[in-house]
Amino acid sequence: MPRFQAPRGTQDILPAQQPYWQRVLTVAQETVRLFGFRRIDTPIFESAALFEKGSGDTTDVVEKEMYVFEDRGGDLLALTPEGTPAICRAYLEHGMASWPQPVRLWTTHPMFRYDRPQRGRYRQHTQIDCEIIGSASPLADAEAIELLWTIYERLGLRNLEVRLSSIDDPEPRRAYVAALKEYYRPFLERLSEDSRRRFERNPLRLLDSKDERDLPFKEGAPKLVDRLSPAARDHFEAVQRLLQAAGIPYRIDPLLVRGLDYYNRTVFEVVPLDDERAQSTVGGGGRYDGLIELLGGPPTPAVGFGTGIERIILEMERNGIVLQEAPTTDLFVAVLGEAAALEGTRAARKLRAAGLATVVGEPERSLKAQLRTADRLGAAAAVIIGEDEIRAGVAVLKPLRDERPQEEVPLHDLVERAAAFVRAR
RNA sequence: GCGGGCGUAGCGUAGUGGUCAACGCGUCUGGUUGUGGCCCAGAAGAUCGAGGGUUCGAAUCCCUCCGCUCGCCCCA
Numbered sequence: 439m440p441r442f443q444a445p446r447g448t449q450d451i452l453p454a455q456q457p458y459w460q461r462v463l464t465v466a467q468e469t470v471r472l473f474g475f476r477r478i479d480t481p482i483f484e485s486a487a488l489f490e491k492g493s494g495d496t497t498d499v500v501e502k503e504m505y506v507f508e509d510r511g512g513d514l515l516a517l518t519p520e521g522t523p524a525i526c527r528a529y530l531e532h533g534m535a536s537w538p539q540p541v542r543l544w545t546t547h548p549m550f551r552y553d554r555p556q557r558g559r560y561r562q563h564t565q566i567d568c569e570i571i572g573s574a575s576p577l578a579d580a581e582a583i584e585l586l587w588t589i590y591e592r593l594g595l596r597n598l599e600v601r602l603s604s605i606d607d608p609e610p611r612r613a614y615v616a617a618l619k620e621y622y623r624p625f626l627e628r629l630s631e632d633s634r635r636r637f638e639r640n641p642l643r644l645l646d647s648k649d650e651r652d653l654p655f656k657e658g659a660p661k662l663v664d665r666l667s668p669a670a671r672d673h674f675e676a677v678q679r680l681l682q683a684a685g686i687p688y689r690i691d692p693l694l695v696r697g698l699d700y701y702n703r704t705v706f707e708v709v710p711l712d713d714e715r716a717q718s719t720v721g722g723g724g725r726y727d728g729l730i731e732l733l734g735g736p737p738t739p740a741v742g743f744g745t746g747i748e749r750i751i752l753e754m755e756r757n758g759i760v761l762q763e764a765p766t767t768d769l770f771v772a773v774l775g776e777a778a779a780l781e782g783t784r785a786a787r788k789l790r791a792a793g794l795a796t797v798v799g800e801p802e803r804s805l806k807a808q809l810r811t812a813d814r815l816g817a818a819a820a821v822i823i824g825e826d827e828i829r830a831g832v833a834v835l836k837p838l839r840d841e842r843p844q845e846e847v848p849l850h851d852l853v854e855r856a857a858a859f860v861r862a863r
Numbered sequence: 864g865c866g867g868g869c870g871u872a873g874c875g876u877a878g879u880g881g882u883c884a885a886c887g888c889g890u891c892u893g894g895u896u897g898u899g900g901c902c903c904a905g906a907a908g909a910u911c912g913a914g915g916g917u918u919c920g921a922a923u924c925c926c927u928c929c930g931c932u933c934g935c936c937c938c939a
Contacts, residue, residue, distance in 0.1 A: 443930075443931095446930080446931090497937090498936080498937045498938075499937080499938075502864080502937090503937080503938085520938090520939090549939075551937090551938075551939095553864095553936090553937070553938075554864080554865095554935095554936090554937095555931090555932090556932075556933065556934070557932080557933070557934095558938095558939080559937090559938070559939080560939095563938095563939060564939090565939055566939095632935080632936065635936090643936095643937090648935080649935090696938090697937060697938055698938095707939095719938075719939065720939070721939070722938080722939070743939095744939060745939065746938090746939025747939085748939075749939055750939090770899095772897090772898085772899095774897060803891095804892085804893090804897080804898095805897045805898055805899095806892095806893090806897085806898065806899075807891080807892080807899095808898090808899090809898055809899035809900090810899050810900080811899085812899065813899040813900055814899085814900090817899095820898085820899075822897080822898070824897060825897090826897085834897095834898085836898070836899085838899065838900080844898080
């Protein structure tokens with residue numbers, strides 16, 4: 439057992455996995471550009487108060503999952519548990535209200551939540567976040583969803599579904615929650631422990647329970663989507679018309695609730711259709727018209743989403759998408775003896791300057807061993823330099839990926855000839 | 864925070880009370896002077912997750928802890 443292991447819930451992203459990360463980031467970057475988003479990066483840690491205020495101080499994320507620490511100056515800081523409040527903070531701090539509205543921002547960075555790790559859930563994970571700030575239009579909601587959907591589509595993910603709901607605005611929602619609690623109150627004794635807690639803390643979640651004891655009561659419970667305020671209803675319907683026009687398959691999920699306090703009206707998630715496992719939601723978001731005001735700014739409507747790269751990659755693998763590392767080495771310079779090592783490193787310098795990935799072997803190892811390594815590294819060709827070659831002012835260029843014979847090449851022609859081999863690979 | 868499963872070399876596994884451990888892949892070396900892939904030979908690499916207990920004897924049985932994993936809560 440190694441003395442040190444990666445901290446619980448964290449993971450090393452090894453070279454073999456990097457192609458997946460690269461693909462996700464490249465596709466996201468391209469897609470987001472097509473939608474007119476600009477990149478922003480915010481710090482890995484922020485004032486803890488930002489999230490307490492922004493995300494809601496009774497949410498699980500804040501209450502039991504935040505990595506909070508006091509720095510040497512006594513400031514209370516938190517590793518970012520989610521991206522939206524940080525971006526809103528930056529929006530206010532840098533006066534983005536004076537930019538052309540709405541402001542479209544995206545970022546990707548690690549999130550930290552102290553919860554129990556399981557498949558698709560880590561204490562450090564990475565999200566791609568997109569936010570449209572300054573638009574109250576249903577168009578913005580639909581655009582956010584279309585962007586998210588497009589990213590998945592371009593990554594080759596199939597069998598996904600958008601789940602959509604509206605949780606109205608805070609005022610009418612309060613009225614609904616009161617009605618919901620009235621409905622559940624008589625059954626309180628018969629509910630699961632979790633649901634009894636939800637009754638007090640987060641009544642909307644009552645409808646989401648998977649506990650058998652709660653199921654009988656779900657059917658008769660009032661549904662929020664069925665009793666939206668007129669303004670929220672119009673908005674919700676407009677979003678749906680836009681999604682239909684965009685050809686994005688969605689399903690209204692009256693039980694969809696998000697775990698953060700700031701959402702209003704539109705909420706959505708994207709989940710795999712064929713995976714009933716728990717941690718399979720790949721992306722989610724919604725509208726948060728009140729958040730910026732809550733953080734001390736002017737009333738500013740906004741909508742956005744986050745999507746987890748680790749979960750996207752799990753989906754890619756489940757979809758049978760196989761990505762492999764490109765060979766890391768174009769040329770391997772095998773050297774025999776000290777003088778050859780000197781000449782070899784000089785040749786490598788020129789080859790690298792010409793853009794060829796070049797690795798020089800260790801002169802202490804046999805030619806056989808060096809060539810074996812060259813082969814395993816996937817090099818297109820080996821360059822062999824020994825005493826004889828130095829005397830003659832040449833190098834041996836030995837193709838490794840085909841059966842062409844090796845040949846002697848004058849050192850001054852090496853770069854050109856080697857480049858030809860690599861291009862032809 | 865709560866429940867289930869699992870922990871044997873870098874990776875994947877075998878061994879389920881009796882020579883402190885085997886196999887495959889990988890790594891390294893060699894198969895005559897300086898030539899990879901295939902093959903062959905050899906080497907390195909494991910205090911069998913950790914600690915305690917039962918036993919003449921434990922990787923194997925029991926207990927505790929740690930880790931991983933799956934699920935619940937919650938979330939990406």
